[in-house]
Amino acid sequence: MAFLFGCEGVHLEYPTKKVLDNVTLGVHEGDRIGIVGQNGDGKSTLLGVLASTVEPEDGLVRRTRGLRIGMLAQRDSLDDEATVERAVVGDTPEYVWAGDARVREVIAALIADIDWQAQVGTLSGGQRRRVDLTRLLIGDWDVLMLDEPTNHLDMHAIAWLASYLNRRWPKGTGALLTVTHDRWFLDEVANAMWEVHDGAVDPFEGGYSAYVLQRVERDRVAQVTEQKRKNLMRKELAWLSRGARARSTKPKFHMALAQELIAGEPPVRNTLELRAMAMQRLGKQCVSLTRVTERFGDKTVLDNVDWTVGPGDRVGILGENGAGKTTLLKIVQGAIKPDSGFVKIGKTVKFAVLSQRLDELEEMSKYRVTEVLSRYRTRVVVDGKETTPAKLLERLGFSSRHLYTRICDLSGGQKRRLQLLLILLDEPNVLILDEPGNDLDTDMLAVLEDLLDTWAGTLVMxxxxxxxxxxxxxxxxxxxxxxxRHCPRGVDEYLELLAERDAASGSGRTFADVTGRGGAADAPQTAAPAAGTSPMLSNAELRDMKKRLASLNKKMGTAAKRVEDKQAEMDAADPTDFVRLGELQAELDALRAAKEELEDEWLELADALSVE
Structure with a gap:
């Protein structure tokens, strides 16, 4: 694989912290690298150094001549006075960008709900973020560097983004570096991981799952090594020296090793035991919705909904941005009364809510953490063991010095963890979490999950x-x-339901919907078609075309997967077996031809829809 760019002996430190210490890294064609590490360890700084927007104190940054690098920073540099159209496509002529199927797909997928002619300065933070991401993705780049690309995206958009990045470049070309705390996204797009910590960057093979496996193995080896070191026997030390070198040469970690590492690990939680404990605290009644309807203006958010949340249930609510998830949470907790229907809340229910905002802590911003904790019980029981709030806070990543820090001086992630702890100290039996993972790095997310596993109560998230x-x-x-709607198969089933809905109703996001270019509503209803042109399509024909477009999208994905599988089979074949190679090449050519036919048909339909 050809070298694209990298750094050599890079050193960078700030007055209070060493961020990068003699770091040497290289990025090659085909690399898809996920970057993880604790908040403040230097992930964004590393991206800045590689993109040449941050100057290191020592070391070199090298790149091949003519390399085009696109960067999505955490803060955009969009012009507040510009329209969304200008921010996305700039001065590029309309016939150029509107005629590009890839550009149309990105615009329709990310900013379908944003007015194409709105001023950037009037947009919300989340909308600006999506406009900036759209601007980047439609560009022609050899390398993409993405800093938290999934922020402000719903699951539907995140799934699309992962799919798009996986097919943006032909296999073995281009490069992607992404900093994100979304572990599913990392598993989907990354074939390597970099862990930034203590001024160093450790590389790992594979996506997030493989990275976790290798970290567990690394920690196990370190623990064994420390155990042996304490044994002071010369023979044991000599054996350890040889064994450590042998283990470090192991190239990959396979499923057999994973099974060995987790063989003695109990299930993450005992669901039956937690439900039994919840029944004791809650009784048989938790929350029940009967024929609940809620409207905002002309929009019906909840339509005659019957839904029950029982004691000990651990429920996740899925939905697109603006679908009404937060409204549903407020109705469940009795914060708002629905337009019609009944909400029955059990007499013993005690709610606690972790909201997206941190307003609850703002009132205590002038106090130190230890002063706030002193208002609560000195002993709490977690996972059947008695502990103190301070010890529980340590479990959430706080050190002893943080106990004397003022609330206003804590980071966003620290405030969120403290807010969760204070909520649990109130001893609720129904916990409502609205985006609890905001501002948390991957390690802290694992800690949060471990804490929630041991919490006996009803959970709605x-x-x-x-x-x-x-x-x-x-x-x-x-x-x-x-x-x-219940989704027994989880998120996969939810995404399938969305695809079926869009295909059945013709409500899928289209390029014409976003830009208003050539929409049927723009044409005079009484105008006759010009000579030599096709008559305007009826609504039924438009719906049929959108269904076909959605179907073609699925077929194109399947066709692309078949081409990749056949290419992988050809790569793995015996290079001296020319007969077999010839057969595989013929099969590959046929699959590519079928894929191109689907793409041509898709382009024709997309062009027809954009014209209409």
Whole structure:
């Protein structure tokens, strides 16, 4: 694989912290690298150094001549006075960008709900983020560097983004570096991982799952090594020296090793035991919704919904941005009364809510952490063991010095963890979490999950973090078109329901919907078609074309997967077996031809829809 760019002996430190210490890294064609590490350890700084937006104190940054690097920073540099159209496509002529199927796909997938002519300065933070991501993705780059690309995206958009990045470049070309706390996304797009910690960057093979496996193995080896070191026997030390070198040459970690590492590990939680404990605290009644309807203006958020949350249930709510998930949470806790229907809340229910905002802590911002903890009980029981709030806070990543820090001086992630602890210290029996993973790095997310595993009570959670959703909850429900639908197969089933809905109703996001270019509503209803042109399509024909477009999208994905599988089979074949290679090449050519036919048909339909 050809070298693209990298750094050599890079050193960078700030007055209070050494961020990068003699770091040497290289990125080659075909690399898809996920970057993880604790908040503040230097992940974004590393991206900045490699992109040449941050100057290191020592060392070199090298790149091949003419390399085009696109960077998505955590803060955009969009012009507030510009329209969304200008921010996305700039001065590029309309016939150029509107005629590009890839550009149309990105615009329709990410900013379908944003006015194409709106000023950037009037947009919310999440909308600006999506406009900036759209601007980047439609560009022609050899390398993409993405800093938290999944922020402000719902699960549907995150799944699309992962699919798009996986097919953006032909196999073995281009390069992707992404900093994100979304572990499902990392598993989907990354073939290597970099862990940034203590001024160093450790490389790992594979996606997030492989990275976790290798970290567990590394920690196990370190523990064994420390155990042996304490034994002071010369023979044992000599054996250890040889064994450590042998282990470090192991190239990959396979499933057999994974099974060996987790053989003695109990299930993450005993569901039956937790439900029994919840029944004792809650009784048989938790929350029940009967024929509940809620509207905002002309939009029906909940449409005659019947739904029950029982004692000990661990429920995840899925839905697109704006579907009404937060409204449903407020109705469940009795914060708002629905337009019609009944909400029955058990007499023993005690709610606690972790909201997206940190307003609850703002009132205590001038106090130190230890002063706030002193208002609560000095002893709490977690996982059947008695402990103190301070010890529980240590479990959530706080050191002893943080206990004397003022609330206003804590980071966003620290505030969120402290807020969760204070909620648990109130001893609720129904916990409602709205995006609990915000501002948390991957290690802290694992700590949060471990803590929630031991909590005996009813849990209702909304999050766009697919990994967190599937890890913490036992049942997932989708809020689609005002209905609450159970998804026994989890997020995969939810995404399938969205695809079926869009295909059946023709409501899929289209390029014409976003830009308003050539929409049927723009043409005079009485105008006759010009000579030599096709008459305007009827609504039924438009719906049929959109269904075909959605179907073709699925077929194109399947065709692309078949081409990749056949290419992999050819790569693995015996290079001296020319007969077999010839057969595989013929099969590969046929698959590519079929894929191109689908793409041509898709382009024709997309062009027809954009014209209409």
């Amino acid at each position: 909304v999050t766009h973090d697919r990994y967190l959703m599937e890890r913490v909850t036992d049942d997932q429900y989708a809020l689609i078109d005002g209905k609450v």
